[in-house]
Amino acid sequence: MLFAHIADTHLGYRQYNLDEREEDFYAVFDEAVDRIIHAGCDFVVxxxxxxxxxxxxxxALVRVREALERLSDAGIKFYCIAGNHDLLMRRGAVPPQKLYREVEFLTPARPVRRHGDVLIAGLPYFSKIHRRVLVEKLAELGRMAEKRSTCVLLLHQGIRKYFPLEYEVDLADLPRSFHYYAMGHIHSRILDEFGKGVLAYPGSTEVWRVDEIAEYERSGKGFFMVDTEEISPERLEWIRLERVRPFRRVSFESADEVQIVARTLDGRRPVLKVEVRSTQEEFRRIYREVVEQLAAKALYIDVKRLEVGEDAGRKGSGERISVEQLIRESMKDHSSGEQELAVELFRRLAAGDVEAALAAAREFLEREGDAEWTRDSPGGEQLRLEGFR
Ligand SMILES: [Mn+2]
Known part of the structure; x- marks a missing residue:
């Protein structure tokens, strides 16, 4: 049997508030459906x-209905679970998947289906605080899978081994009796041997967040096709989607370089991430050139200026944000003594040193005079040291 494993399609997302970006997400999903039908898959997870x-x-609801009807007309079943984006964390909330008759929606109450010889099990996203419940349910599903010929497990979780900064479970939490671990949640492509076969994340089908660009440049975006005859990393087929919106990163140090890049841009308009490394004065020239040469050739341009010599890999806007500066600015109407106290309290408390913060506050009150403080402070309220404890 042949099945497709897709995840993180994020339909309805409207990146940069652009019609085109919303349409892009539908278009790649439609392309995936075309290719699933064309390949003659038996089902989709x-x-x-x-x-x-x-x-x-x-x-978004209508576009999904159209895609599901095309699959259903081709005799292809659609099995799915709820990701963190599909779930409204509220008692009694109904996930949108419930709208469609064609969808086999796997839930904690009904986590297992049979498709011919294949056992398909799945659970929705569990946050880290509910890990214990998830692990118990996984153990149950693992026992169910033990004696079956082909078992597929759908999960929407980060695993610590691959994503040490964004995980809810350890690899050891997963039962080892499944043949294919159809993972979602993390937007990059991962392929590993695990259990009786393969653990795979196809990643998202479009560039959903800027930090996915590097991975998109390496692997593209797409999904997996799996033949149940032999489930191994080597036999898995990666289907790279062609309608994915191109994203390009370029960096300029002078205005002359803009034209060179402009000449390379024809065909589908990309989203451009432009980094300019220059002085403020040169930046204005480059920015003008970017607008003149590139605006018509790109769907969206994001320009960021870096200081000369600044590390390009650094995150953030390129401007250094100082919390202390922000505190002083937000307290413009206060005396400089009060501003200094606030900065001092921030430094001490950020370091976890409550005693030093209390001492600084006491010293301030003694210096400025208790009576004066209570009269002149904007709220007219007495600063109570006990409040810090
Ligand atoms: Mn996602």
């Missing part, structure tokens, strides 16, 4: 975040 929002707008 979707590992969560079908929609970008638990309350998708009507257009």
């Amino acid at each position: 979707h590992s969560g975040d079908l929609f970008d929002d638990p309350r998708p707008h009507v257009k």
Whole structure:
């Protein structure tokens, strides 16, 4: 049997508030459906975040209905679980997948289906605080899978081994009796041997967040096709989607370089991430050139200036943000003594030193005079040291 494993389609997402970006997400999903039908798959598993929002707008709901009807007309079943984006964390909330008759929606109450010889099990996204419940349910599903010929498990979780900064579970939490671990949640492509076969994340089908660009440049975006005859990393087929919106990163140090890049841009308009490394004065020239040469050739341009000599890999806007500066600015109407006290309290408390913060506050009150403080402070309220404890 042949099945497709797709995840994190985030339908309805409207990046940069652009019609085109919303359409891009539908277009790649439609392409995936075309290729699934063309390949003659028996079924599809979707590992969560079908929609970008638990309350998708009507257009997204309709586009999904059209795609599901095409699959259903071709005799292809659609199994899915809820990702963190599909779930409204509220008692009694109904996920949008419930709208469709064609969808086999795997839930904690009903986590298992049989498709011919294949056992398909799945659970929705569990946050880290509910890990214990998830692990118990996984052990149960693991026992169920033990004696079956082909077992597929759908999960929408980060695993510590691959994503040490963004995980809910350890690899050891997963039962080892499944043949294919159809993972979602993490937007990059991962392929590993695990259990009786393969653990795979296909990643998202479009560039959903800027930090996915490097991975997109390496692997593209797409999904997996799996033949149940032999489930191994080597036999898995990666289907690279062609309608994915191109993203390009370029960096300029002078205005002359802009034209060179402009000549390379024809065809589908990309999203451009432009980094300019220059003085403020040169930046204005480059910025003008970027607008003149590139604006018509790109769908969206994001320009960021870096200081000369600054590390390009650094995150953030390129401007250094100082919390102390922000405190002083937000307290413009206060005396400089009060501003200094606030900065001092921030430094001490950020370091976890409550005693030093108390001492600084006491010293301030003694210096400025208790009576004066209570009269002149904007709220007219007495500063109570005990409040810090
Ligand atoms: Mn996602």
